[in-house]
Amino acid sequence: MKRILALVLSAALMASAFSVLSGCSDNEGVAKTGEVVYVYNWGEYISNGDDGSMDVNAEFEKETGIEVKYLNFSSNEEMYAKIKNGTSMVDVIIPSDYMIAQLIRENMLEKLDFSNIPNYGNIDEKFRKPAFDPTGEYSVAYTWGCTAIFYDSRYVDAADVDETTWDLLWNEKYKGKILMFNNQRDAFGVAEAKLGYSLNTENPEELEACYQELVKQNPLVQGYYGDQIFDKMESGEAIIAPYYNGDMKMLMEGNENIKGYIPKGANTFIDSMCIPTCCQNKSAAEKYINFMCREDVALANAEYIGYASPISAVVDQLDEESTSEFFYPSDEKLAECEVFYQLSDETNTFLAEKWEALMNQTID
Amino acid sequence: MKKDSWIASPFMLWVVIFTVVPLAMVCWYAFTDSTGAFTLANIETIGTYWGYLKDSLVMGAVATVLCLLLGYPVAYVMSRASWVAQQTLMLLLMLPQWMNFLLRTYAWMTILENNGLINTLLGHIGIGPFHMINTKGAIILGMVYNFLPYMILPIYSVMEKIHKSLFEAANDLGANRVQTFRRVVLPLSLPGVITGITMVFVPSVSTFVISQMLGGGRNPLIGDVIERLFVGAAPNYNVGAALSLVLMVLILISMAVMKKFDDGEETGGLMM
Numbered sequence: 001m002k003r004i005l006a007l008v009l010s011a012a013l014m015a016s017a018f019s020v021l022s023g024c025s026d027n028e029g030v031a032k033t034g035e036v037v038y039v040y041n042w043g044e045y046i047s048n049g050d051d052g053s054m055d056v057n058a059e060f061e062k063e064t065g066i067e068v069k070y071l072n073f074s075s076n077e078e079m080y081a082k083i084k085n086g087t088s089m090v091d092v093i094i095p096s097d098y099m100i101a102q103l104i105r106e107n108m109l110e111k112l113d114f115s116n117i118p119n120y121g122n123i124d125e126k127f128r129k130p131a132f133d134p135t136g137e138y139s140v141a142y143t144w145g146c147t148a149i150f151y152d153s154r155y156v157d158a159a160d161v162d163e164t165t166w167d168l169l170w171n172e173k174y175k176g177k178i179l180m181f182n183n184q185r186d187a188f189g190v191a192e193a194k195l196g197y198s199l200n201t202e203n204p205e206e207l208e209a210c211y212q213e214l215v216k217q218n219p220l221v222q223g224y225y226g227d228q229i230f231d232k233m234e235s236g237e238a239i240i241a242p243y244y245n246g247d248m249k250m251l252m253e254g255n256e257n258i259k260g261y262i263p264k265g266a267n268t269f270i271d272s273m274c275i276p277t278c279c280q281n282k283s284a285a286e287k288y289i290n291f292m293c294r295e296d297v298a299l300a301n302a303e304y305i306g307y308a309s310p311i312s313a314v315v316d317q318l319d320e321e322s323t324s325e326f327f328y329p330s331d332e333k334l335a336e337c338e339v340f341y342q343l344s345d346e347t348n349t350f351l352a353e354k355w356e357a358l359m360n361q362t363i364d
Numbered sequence: 365m366k367k368d369s370w371i372a373s374p375f376m377l378w379v380v381i382f383t384v385v386p387l388a389m390v391c392w393y394a395f396t397d398s399t400g401a402f403t404l405a406n407i408e409t410i411g412t413y414w415g416y417l418k419d420s421l422v423m424g425a426v427a428t429v430l431c432l433l434l435g436y437p438v439a440y441v442m443s444r445a446s447w448v449a450q451q452t453l454m455l456l457l458m459l460p461q462w463m464n465f466l467l468r469t470y471a472w473m474t475i476l477e478n479n480g481l482i483n484t485l486l487g488h489i490g491i492g493p494f495h496m497i498n499t500k501g502a503i504i505l506g507m508v509y510n511f512l513p514y515m516i517l518p519i520y521s522v523m524e525k526i527h528k529s530l531f532e533a534a535n536d537l538g539a540n541r542v543q544t545f546r547r548v549v550l551p552l553s554l555p556g557v558i559t560g561i562t563m564v565f566v567p568s569v570s571t572f573v574i575s576q577m578l579g580g581g582r583n584p585l586i587g588d589v590i591e592r593l594f595v596g597a598a599p600n601y602n603v604g605a606a607l608s609l610v611l612m613v614l615i616l617i618s619m620a621v622m623k624k625f626d627d628g629e630e631t632g633g634l635m636m
Contacts, residue, residue: 078595176478182581185597223498223580228473237477348598356592359584360415 033065037284040079041094042271043072043227044250045143047297047304054300060291066284074226075183083108086278091285093276094142096269098340101132103274105342109138110275116286119293127310130270131339139272140289143307145246146329146337147186147267150260152239163261166194168240170213175220179232179241182224184355185340186267187214190242193265199338202347211354218361233258245326249306262329268337270310390612393605406606413589413607420586421614423500424569427507428515431564432557434508435515439556440549442516443523450524457513469506469577476502476578498580506574507564514563522556523549558622566615586611 039057049055057068069089073079076099082088095103103109114120120140127141149168151161160171169178169190181187189199191210201207222238230247232238234254243251243260251258273292275285291297295313302309302318308328309315315323325333343351397403410417442453460468475481476496486492496502526549534544572587579585586607593604 075595077597077599081595081599182576183597223582225581228577231474232477235474235477235479237479345598349600352592352596352598352600356584356589359581359588 035066035281035284036069037066037091037281037288038069038071038089039092039094039288040071040073040082040090041092043074045072045094045271045305045307046070047300050304053304054297056292056297056300059297060288064284064287064291066287068288077183083276083278088278089280090276091279091281092273092288094271094273096271096340097130097132098342100139100272100274102342103276104133104138108277110277110279110282111137112140112275112289113282113286116283117290117293119290119295122293122295122298122311122313124310124312127270130272132270132341133272139274140293141270141272141310142292143246143301143305144268144270144310145244145307145327146262146269146334147189147242148245148248148260148262148326150233150241150243150248150251150258152233152236152255152257153259154236154257155239161261164264166190166242166263166265169242170194170217170220171240172220174240176222177239178217178220178222179229179238180214180217180221180224181229181242182226184351185343186242187224187355188351189267189340191217193263193267193338196265199265199267200341200343202344204350207347207350207354211358214358215361218358224359244307245329246305246307248326249322260326262326262333262337264336266337268329268334268339270339271307390605390608393601394609395606397602403602406602407610409603410606410610413586416584416586416589417611417614419583420569420611421618423504423585424507424565427504427511427568428561428565430504430508431512431515432561435512435560436519436553436557439516439519439523439553442520443526457516461513465510466573468510469574472502472506472509473497473577476505497578498582500579500583502578503575503583503585506578507568507571510574511564511567514567515560518559518563519553519556523553526552561622562619565618569615570611 047053047056049058057070060066061068071090073082076095079093079095080099080102083090083093100109117140123141127144129136130139130141133139149166151168155177156168156174160173161168168174169180171178181190188207188210191213192199192201192206194213195206195209197203197206197210222232225232229238229241229243230251233241233243234251236255245260245262248258248260273289275282275289279285292301293311295311298309298311298314299317302311302314303322306322306327309318315328329337394406395402395404397405438453442450445453473480477483478493478495478497480497482496483493486494530548530552531544534548539547569585570587570590572585572591575583575585575588590604590607590611593600593607
């Protein structure tokens, strides 16, 4: 017995030792310049070398000799909290539209020097001067997408699926099998879209109606999650959930029965690369952004993460399945979607109070 | 002794930078508004969060009691076992701790899910499924699982030091096993129990990862509320800090009560 235990233990130790070693060896053979670029991005949002894909950060290190320190955040607000105090080591951030607007307003972003980002020319014209950065001086589009409803076609009746509305998330038949966003903005966004309101409404009566809608939905909801929605949908633990369209690609690899659609009023977003004022190495940051806009790198990222690329030359090289209407909604479809704007502090506080009240509805 | 106290200075510096200064910042935020002016308004809003505080304290207390009930006998058995058995048990206890806390909790999520490990196994023999995930029970289970070693270890280390001769003496004096336990082991192990309770209760009350993963966003604890106040969509560091401060004070009070109980027991033990 003891011998078996010792064997198991040593095997476990060896395994961990090897993974540590192989983790280090990735950086071998890089002619280091001693420069470092700190990149702060969403989780699972870059091609990382899995399944034969390009390891984008390693490739950047190899070509430039600049070491990449790569960090993840799971919400725009988390990212904001980290860079707000100005002492964090961050050179490149990739937040969403409304957060970029806020950062610009608060003078927290550096203007980019586009002569250092020649590959900016690859970015399609329509992504260059978005509403959140009207002069286009602060941001370079990285990906774009929409919120969508995902469902497991094994368990959800095709007759219950109406691709124009959000009603599936309120369908009593699937009580306990429905997931919901655990961040107030996205969750209220779903209710606003369902009721036909603007996703940026600050009208207290409309927001109250949305709250009532979420209260109505609450008993049907299995749980409120962020990234865990992915795992729960993949494993079949839940069968209906709102999520972001680009994740469908990876999700289908784990569960081929997952289908999705973008209902009316969905949120459409652009995540863009920016340089915060707390940046320590602006030239390295611009090199990194330039690298990410290079066609082969952008293609590797688009293939790996599944979100829509703002570079037509990249889109043209993707297979048909990856460029379907679901991943690249048409302009007509997008006309029905809405971009988030930064809400006033009063509205955010109001929503936060409502959100606490919703979370406190016990249904055990 | 005094002459050598400088050797602790690196640690003292550490404590100042990473405990005293942050604590001072929490206090500063708790008693100021967004413009930096002094205010008691943050403390006054705490009332609206009382439900969360109460829930967290109750669930933390339940988890602590369960850890004590589970951990105390284990610690006792371990302390009386042979050296080899002690080392083996210790290893088995510590082994899961080598794995990341988040992963361990994530694993419980897949174990407790409706399509999870337990329900799948039970399904094969025609029982269930039982609804376990996203309940208060699941959160408490997560707390017990994650923090149990912090209950066992201090009790074990105290019990291990109880000298064998004390048992022999009790035996000689005609005490049976129950009496020996009540009069010798129990009083001598109390300092370990107090430490264990502190080490389980404090992280249980303030956790937010466990309640998010195993509670599915339902039954939020005070830790969830504090987290949202710092990194949510409507951040309010001032109220967040005030809540943290109140939580800290509540924990300190419960610790002080425990300590009193401990002292009382010790004098009681001497009188016996």
